[in-house]
Amino acid sequence: YFIKMVEKPVTMESVMPMHKWLNFGYLDLARTEVKGAHLVKGIAEMLQRVYIPALSCYNNWGGLPALQREEMKWEIVSNLDGFCGMLNNASGSLEDNILLRKCDTIEMSKFKTA
Numbered sequence: 001y002f003i004k005m006v007e008k009p010v011t012m013e014s015v016m017p018m019h020k021w022l023n024f025g026y027l028d029l030a031r032t033e034v035k036g037a038h039l040v041k042g043i044a045e046m047l048q049r050v051y052i053p054a055l056s057c058y059n060n061w062g063g064l065p066a067l068q069r070e071e072m073k074w075e076i077v078s079n080l081d082g083f084c085g086m087l088n089n090a091s092g093s094l095e096d097n098i099l100l101r102k103c104d105t106i107e108m109s110k111f112k113t114a
Helices: 038-057 066-095
Strands: 002-004 022-024
């Protein structure tokens, strides 16, 4: 993923010094603190550590009046934070699993439906 830090259009001329205005990253799913549902937990961590703080600090929300900008910013960050909570819950559910094994003691073919 990458985060663009300035409001510059991406053109051939602007790509050359892109290390000055783009931040790149990746999801590290092999870390030991990310267990079980690696992908879901990794996405939640990325949103919580990168995107929510970046959006919280971002001030240019278009031509809206200041009060509407703050309301929009709060709503977006709040919804994203709630989504992260749902991802964390889903990750926990994926980690709590039950392993089923074949039943050798009951002959299932003898059962009939009514």
